[in-house]
Amino acid sequence: MxxxxxxxxxxxxxxxxxxxxxxxxxxxxxxxxxxxxxxxxxxxxxxxxxxxxxxxxxxxxxxxxxxxxxxxxxxxxxxxxxxxxxxxxxxxxxxxxxxxxxxxxxxxxxxxxxxxxxxxxxxxxxxxxxxxxxxxxxxxxxxxxxxxxxxxxxxxxxxxxxxPNDTYSAKVIADFGVHTLGFKKWALVTSTDAFGSSGNKLLTAELSALGASVVTSQGYANQTPDFTPVVLAIKGSDAEVIGSYFTYEQDLGVFARQLRQLGVRLPWVGSPSITDTAALHLAGPALWGTYGIADFNADxxxxxxxxxxxxxxxxxxxxxxxxxxxxxxxxxxxxxxxxxxxxxxxxxxxxxxxxxxxxxxxxxxxxDANGDGLHGYNVVKNDHGKIVFIKRVDFPPP
Amino acid sequence: MGIIFQLLFTGLGIGAVYALVALGFVLIYRATNVVNFAQGQFAMLGGYGMVITTVTLGLPYWLGILITLALMAVVGAIFNLGVYYPLRFRSFLPVVISTIGASILITNLVLALYGPEPTTLPGLTDYPGFSIGPVFFDSQYVAIIVISLILVVLQYVFFEHTLLGKKLQAVSQDKEMASLLGIRVSAMIMLTFVYSAVLGGIAGILVAPILFVSVGLGAQIALKAFAATIIGGFGDVAGAVVGGLTIGVVETLGAYYVSVPYKDAFAFLLLFLFLLLRPQGFFGEKIAEKA
Structure with a gap:
């Protein structure tokens, strides 16, 4: 110990x-x-x-x-x-x-x-x-x-x-969005790199297991200067909530700003990058009110x-x-x-x-035997730029 | 219907930035027969100039722009003296490599001085924008399009209707002949570098509030701007503008209607098609070398 x-x-x-x-x-x-x-x-x-x-x-x-x-x-x-x-x-x-x-x-x-x-x-x-x-x-x-x-x-x-690996992040995002927030129709925005692709696959599977559906899935290449096509695709769908796996804070910042500018006010539950210090700084008020899962939270x-x-x-x-x-x-x-x-x-x-x-x-x-040390995530909310702890969700090691 | 207008507007906005940087490529190419691969870094420096003057020093935005553009003029002059002038009698390749080296140097100098963190820059106005029907007009994109149009018109007037502009054109067409006519070729080339750096700086100032200011800002724009110069017809001013706008619109429409992850591929597919089917670009002449 x-x-x-x-x-x-x-x-x-x-x-x-x-x-x-x-x-x-x-x-x-x-x-x-x-x-x-x-x-x-x-x-x-x-x-x-x-x-x-x-x-x-x-x-x-x-x-x-x-x-x-x-x-x-x-x-x-x-x-x-x-x-x-x-x-x-x-x-x-x-x-x-x-x-x-x-x-x-x-x-x-x-x-x-x-x-x-x-x-x-x-x-x-x-x-x-x-x-x-x-x-x-x-x-x-x-x-x-x-x-x-x-x-x-x-x-x-x-x-x-x-x-914690993305099996847990996807489980927590899906569980929080479906059971706590009560949303069944999801728009996914994920990077096309290994992290984002894996997150997309896992979150889609978890949502399906909970009886929710992905109404639009938008992949993007890292370092994208303009997210207008992604935002318009979400806007044109009947999504109730956004789930995301962003790799870089800069992309997240550009997307968040364009999302709000183009009038999309959907709730948003993101992977840990949505709670990063850099993302909070770059996106500012565009991220207020969003939810995220965070492997680290001070509270x-x-x-x-x-x-x-x-x-x-x-x-x-x-x-x-x-x-x-x-x-x-x-x-x-x-x-x-x-x-x-x-x-x-x-x-x-x-x-x-x-x-x-x-x-x-x-x-x-x-x-565990595979080398994974952590098996759960924190759920947090961006309250006017301050990350507020909501709850900790842990799963038993496999 | 609103979606296509929204996409067109955004595509034109991004395309206008590519066009501004592409204009810098074209002007230097016309004056020196050299491709300046540090043109994107000029845009990055413009963004940092604004951060230093308006955010760090707290100067008014308009004053920040003036100081930044003045500094960019100095950067252009130093670039000419340090990167191009010593190699002006050498062939194409050493000079191009010299500009690549300069771009790496500029990037790393900024990295060493200001660190890797991206930072925010306020827009030209606090006013976020306005909607006409379903289309939202972001004020920064509107500013980008309007300022780019004004610059293109001013550039046309300058080159076609002023003596200095005609001298610059003469130098770009034939340096020896221009020299025999009493035109100071080295001064004209200096002016070209200064103006190109200022143009790059303007592109950086305009795009930084959207893409944030970071050392990668220039590289993000320059590759597409370079493609725009080829599509437009290398060395053609109107071509650079049309090429930049075309790439901006094609990649935005392609991303929405076909695939977002392959957004960049649409720009380069267009480049590939032009190289294959119309290598002289929109407006370029079908000649291998300048006279």
Whole structure:
């Protein structure tokens, strides 16, 4: 049983490194890669390295920064408590450029460092799919935030998910929309990437199981500058409610504004991106009154509240799921290393799968045999720009 | 019926932005025989200029526009001196690669200075728009279409009815002959870069309230604008405008009536058809090289 630890900030920053791949950074990166490969730049013996591939550039760079902050906060807390097995943790970051080739390159650069024991992968399912072959080859634990259910069901034993998968998100969206709000006719707006496609498929199935129907299903390519055709299709349908899976906040912001401008006032229940800090900022009043499911909400548990307060104090922005899952992932990695009493990959894998009842910022972790740690979501409402907790829905692990 | 008018209006609005950036492509191509792949970054800089002046510094919107456009003129001049001028006697390819390098540099400089977060920019007016029957006219889209039309008319008057405009045309047609006639070719080319950067800046200012301001703003527009220049007839001013509007309308109608996920494909399918069936575009002449 893990214990939530009070944090002590400021001790870990000296041990953290960040590498960017742009311009001069690229040259430095190449130099550090060579040094790392030759063993010259190995971490000090008393440090356990954790690799993190995250978007520092590209359309998801803002959420990538939040993820980095969450991981850094956890590292600071753990090192403030004396580290793990008497050794400090060190975060090594690579920019995945918000692209699939980018994360493959970033992961391989990290994996070339034999001192890295555990990795943090992407929050985006499409990128996790791209990493899959290399993760199998490297054969070390990788914590992920991508919510496509297939990610932990495709035979890769090294993925461990720190967010609830979309089986649960679809169940909660459908259940809330049909049973609590009472709507039977749905319009779905989903990205055409792996995350959105999977969400569309699962939500359609869940709605069907509850006797509701999808009257229009609108897929869109990421980075779409204009959603007028989507909005008009919804407007022309007899939908009573909108369900959505948006990958990027920018797309969500453009859609929300055009939806309201073109006079569509339907209720809207969205996947977690609808509650993101960035989405709230970009869309503003266009998102007021919408419902969302959120794997992280500060009011969902005492642990979440304590985390949110620490994050807010450190960075002066509200915590969201992009930072919460990386925060939990680092703590879970620390617990697993403590339990395994080593950084041996197989021992770590067994230790992670044995974690039960750990109360993290995202919820209570009970890892199942597939590597899924969480099995429920929070339902929230956007009340004039403020995210208000409605209820927590948890399902028993399979 | 209302739906098609709504789609046409939105398509023309987005198309007008493509047209503005495409005009920048065309003007520089006509003056230098070079494609400037940093034209989209000019739009991105215009958006950031407005954020800095109106949001960060709190200046009035009109003053923000003036300062931003003045800064864009400076950017155009520096771009000419740093990217084009040193390579002006080289062949097409090194100069094009130089503009690609400049676009990467500009993007990364903005990224380093202002970070990756997209940010909002208020529109030209607080007035959201108006409805005529079932069609909603977003005030920002109306502004985009009206301002683009005004700019096209002003550009026509400038090129066809002013001495400076005729000098620019002379330089674009034959630099050596223009030089023999006493026209200062390098000054004309400088003016072209300055004007193209300002045009890009205007496109950025107009579209930023809709698409938000981010380092990816320019890339989002530039690819379609480049396609617009080819469809219109590379090097043709009227063609750039018609090409931009055509792409905007085709992709919007295609998205609604056929498939939203393949929205971008419609624009590039149109480009493919033009390259196959009418490579000179709407208005281009069927010649391989300029005289």
């Amino acid at each position: 893990a214990v939530f630890r009070p944090w002590k900030l400021g001790t870990a920053s000296k041990t953290m490194t960040r590498r960017r791949t742009n311009g001069l950074g690229g040259i430095l990166l190449a130099a550090s890669f060579i040094l790392t490969a030759s063993g010259v730049a190995r971490a000090a013996d008393d440090e356990i390295e954790i690799g993190m591939a995250t978007p520092l550039t590209g359309p998801a760079a803002e959420s990538g920064k939040y993820g980095e902050w969450g991981a850094e906060l956890a590292i600071a807390e753990i090192n403030g408590q004396g580290g793990v097995l008497g050794r400090k943790l060190k975060l090594v970051i690579e920019d995945d450029q918000t692209t699939n080739p980018g994360i493959v390159a970033a992961f391989n650069r990290l994996a070339s460092n034999p001192d890295i024991a555990v990795f943090l992968g992407s929050v985006r399912s499409t990128q996790v799919h791209a990493m899959d072959p290399d993760v199998r080859r490297v054969a070390k634990p990788v914590f992920i935030g991508g919510t496509d259910p297939n990610l932990t069901h495709m035979g890769n034993p090294w993925f461990f998910r720190c967010r 969902s548990s005492p642990e979440a509240k304590r985390y949110a307060e620490a994050y807010q104090a450190a960075h002066h922005v509200p915590a969201d799921q992009f930072s919460a899952w990386t925060y939990d992932a680092i703590h879970l990695a620390a617990i697993a290393i403590e339990k395994a009493k080593s950084t041996d990959p197989k021992a770590l894998r067994e230790a992670i799968l044995s974690i039960r009842g750990y109360h993290g910022a995202e919820g209570t972790y009970d890892f």
